[in-house]
Amino acid sequence: MQRTEHHASFGGRQEVWQHTSTTLGCDMKFGLYLPPAALAGEACPLLYWLSGLTCTEQNFITKAGAQQVAAELGLILIAPDTSPRGDNVPNDPAYDLGQGAGFYLNATQAPWAKNYRMEDYVVDELPTALAALLAQQGVKTTGRQGIFGHSMGGHGALTLALRHPGRYQSLSAFAPIVAPRLVPWGQKVFTAYLGDDPAAWAAHDAVSLIATAQDRLPILVDQGTDDEFLKQLQPELLQAECDQVGHPLTLRMQPGYDHSYYFIASFMGDHLRHHATALRG
Numbered sequence: 001m002q003r004t005e006h007h008a009s010f011g012g013r014q015e016v017w018q019h020t021s022t023t024l025g026c027d028m029k030f031g032l033y034l035p036p037a038a039l040a041g042e043a044c045p046l047l048y049w050l051s052g053l054t055c056t057e058q059n060f061i062t063k064a065g066a067q068q069v070a071a072e073l074g075l076i077l078i079a080p081d082t083s084p085r086g087d088n089v090p091n092d093p094a095y096d097l098g099q100g101a102g103f104y105l106n107a108t109q110a111p112w113a114k115n116y117r118m119e120d121y122v123v124d125e126l127p128t129a130l131a132a133l134l135a136q137q138g139v140k141t142t143g144r145q146g147i148f149g150h151s152m153g154g155h156g157a158l159t160l161a162l163r164h165p166g167r168y169q170s171l172s173a174f175a176p177i178v179a180p181r182l183v184p185w186g187q188k189v190f191t192a193y194l195g196d197d198p199a200a201w202a203a204h205d206a207v208s209l210i211a212t213a214q215d216r217l218p219i220l221v222d223q224g225t226d227d228e229f230l231k232q233l234q235p236e237l238l239q240a241e242c243d244q245v246g247h248p249l250t251l252r253m254q255p256g257y258d259h260s261y262y263f264i265a266s267f268m269g270d271h272l273r274h275h276a277t278a279l280r281g
């Protein structure tokens with residue numbers, strides 16, 4: 001584990017770490033924000049952020065504006081990359097497949113299956129590596145953690161929380177892909193990564209997973225009404241399914257906002273407070 005960046009930020013520290021992932025078979029970077037409380041030895045909860053298509057660990061840490069409120073609330077933020085990386089990792093020239101488009105699942109199809117295991121990376125390998133790193137640095141955690149994300153990362157947050165009940169104690173998303181099995185982005189990558197088995201697709205589709213969720217973890221979703229990708233997102237499908245089965249969802253349609261990090265930054269404080277209330281409560 002090697003630290004490649006560190007910057008003082010709102011009394012805490014924004015860092016970037018690089019490590020070798022055995023799950024993904026490549027080196028990976030992740031952003032780590034340590035709030036002042038963590039640096040002072042107070043136990044803090046963890047909050048994982050999953051980014052969208054084309055992003056690296058940099059987009060969130062440089063554009064979401066999360067550090068100030070995370071510092072106030074005492075949240076440790078972890079922002080992984082969106083896929084395995086490197087010359088030895090399969091790729092595709094399109095922005096929405098291959099590197100930058102891991103979709104937070106374990107691929108079963110060639111040539112992707114060997115490296116594209118972002119579900120195992122985010123749920124198991126990264127938390128284990130992070131626990132060792134934080135212990136080594138004398139940073140204490142409360143044992144509680146949340147997850148949120150944007151677009152493909154919103155899909156990741158929803159599906160990973162639903163597929164791993166008990167693992168996360170808080171959940172939210174910005175402009176998530178709620179039903180990838182029904183929209184072009186999802187249909188393209190699911191065909192490539194999972195083949196044509198409808199059951200495998202449903203197992204990574206938030207709207208399909210809601211009915212049988214073991215945890216009724218409350219979900220906060222923000223969605224801009226001027227989002228250029230609304231056809232890929234379709235938040236009304238999540239609303240309808242949550243209404244049907246009684247899953248607590250707060251879906252806020254935000255007039256005039258698009259799909260960008262300007263939108264994310266505008267509502268970041270609300271999401272961090274949503275997580276802090278659940279994680280510290």
Ligand SMILES: N[C@@H](CCC(=O)N[C@@H](CS)C(=O)NCC(=O)O)C(=O)O
Nearest residue numbers: 052053054055059095151152260261
């Ligand atoms: N650049 C893509 C769109 C990709 C895109 O908008 N990605 C979103 C996530 S789905 C993002 O966060 N981009 C990076 C950024 O805004 O910093 C295109 O050519 O249409």
